[in-house]
Amino acid sequence: MARKSARFSGGARLAFRSFAGTGDAAIMHPPLDTDEYDVALEQVATRLSKARRVVALTGAGVSAESGLATFRGAGGLWEGHRIEDVATPSAFQRDPALVWRFYNARRANLRTVQPNPGHRAFVELEDYFVNRSEGEGAFTLATQNVDGLHRTAGSRRVLELHGSLQRVRCTRCSYLAATDEALPDLPHCPQCGQLLRPDVVWFHEMLPADIWRAAAEATAICECFLVVGTSAIVYPAAGLIDAARAAGAMVVVINPEATSASRRGGLALRGRSGVVLPQLMQRLRGGAA
Numbered sequence: 545m546a547r548k549s550a551r552f553s554g555g556a557r558l559a560f561r562s563f564a565g566t567g568d569a570a571i572m573h574p575p576l577d578t579d580e581y582d583v584a585l586e587q588v589a590t591r592l593s594k595a596r597r598v599v600a601l602t603g604a605g606v607s608a609e610s611g612l613a614t615f616r617g618a619g620g621l622w623e624g625h626r627i628e629d630v631a632t633p634s635a636f637q638r639d640p641a642l643v644w645r646f647y648n649a650r651r652a653n654l655r656t657v658q659p660n661p662g663h664r665a666f667v668e669l670e671d672y673f674v675n676r677s678e679g680e681g682a683f684t685l686a687t688q689n690v691d692g693l694h695r696t697a698g699s700r701r702v703l704e705l706h707g708s709l710q711r712v713r714c715t716r717c718s719y720l721a722a723t724d725e726a727l728p729d730l731p732h733c734p735q736c737g738q739l740l741r742p743d744v745v746w747f748h749e750m751l752p753a754d755i756w757r758a759a760a761e762a763t764a765i766c767e768c769f770l771v772v773g774t775s776a777i778v779y780p781a782a783g784l785i786d787a788a789r790a791a792g793a794m795v796v797v798i799n800p801e802a803t804s805a806s807r808r809g810g811l812a813l814r815g816r817s818g819v820v821l822p823q824l825m826q827r828l829r830g831g832a833a
């Protein structure tokens with residue numbers, strides 16, 4: 545079947561965008577009624593069982609059950625800090641030690657957490673689609689998370705749209721390294737002596753071009769697009785949802801709350817990813833959840 549290719553307006557620069565207008569009120573979540581949830585679960589499982597290519601976009605909510613704090617939206621505080629003080633290039637220029645303290649604290653916190661049943665269900669989903677249909681390209685996990693928990697759980701095709709807390713890179717040369725070690729407040733490059741920075745994408749920065757392209761390409765040809773644990777307000781990642789819809793994919797939103805993504809149509813499974821995803825996996829395997 546011919547498919548419309550996904551189109552992305554604007555560059556792949558990290559930013560918030562609001563959803564004013566554009567049919568936001570069209571379709572609401574099903575109410576929190578067990579029967580309706582069960583019907584929706586069955587519908588999603590049926591559609592997934594027929595899909596050959598699936599993409600999942602995940603966000604901070606997937607790691608919430610591992611004990612990591614989610615993110616508090618535009619203008620809000622992020623673990624007690626204003627975004628513009630800790631997650632922009634100008635913040636780093638102004639006060640690199642403050643920014644590094646924030647990231648070092650998050651890096652240290654990572655050493656205390658483990659993947660949860662939601663992360664593990666994504667590994668099973670990948671196995672299910674890869675074994676059943678199109679090989680390694682059948683399941684793509686595009687994540688906004690920088691905590692590395694999808695990889696720790698065992699997911700293989702993970703596109704880290706916003707980088708990783710577990711990597712550092714040089715602000716001058718091409719030095720890039722994976723490290724779980726504790727770092728000083730102002731770590732320096734072992735190659736050139738210049739300041740290192742976390743290998744994450746800050747607001748106003750471009751997403752890594754190859755990773756973004758891979759996510760966009762997978763989205764353009766998927767039949768089912770799962771939106772899990774994300775408020776879908778951070779762009780360009782959230783734009784993948786519209787691109788998936790434009791390309792004719794079924795969008796499934798898994799989140800305990802209604803979000804801008806679920807209000808824009810598709811199917812919604814209202815609940816925690818650590819509960820909903822294992823149930824979905826069980827249905828796919830043919831058992832009752």
Ligand SMILES: NC(=O)c1ccc[n+]([C@@H]2O[C@H](COP(=O)([O-])OP(=O)(O)OC[C@H]3O[C@@H](n4cnc5c(N)ncnc54)[C@H](O)[C@@H]3O)[C@@H](O)[C@H]2O)c1
Nearest residue numbers: 603604605608614615688689690691773774775801816817
């Ligand atoms: N763990 C991480 O790596 C991490 C943590 C915080 C922020 N961030 C960054 O901040 C931005 C945050 O945007 P975002 O949309 O990912 O997060 P967000 O905090 O804006 O949204 C989290 C969403 O998850 C939902 N949620 C909460 N608990 C859930 C659960 N158990 N199961 C499923 N959903 C649940 C919430 O209702 C909310 O819609 C991203 O750019 C990301 O890079 C990453």
Ligand SMILES: [Zn+2]
Nearest residue numbers: 714717733736
């Ligand atoms: Zn260097």
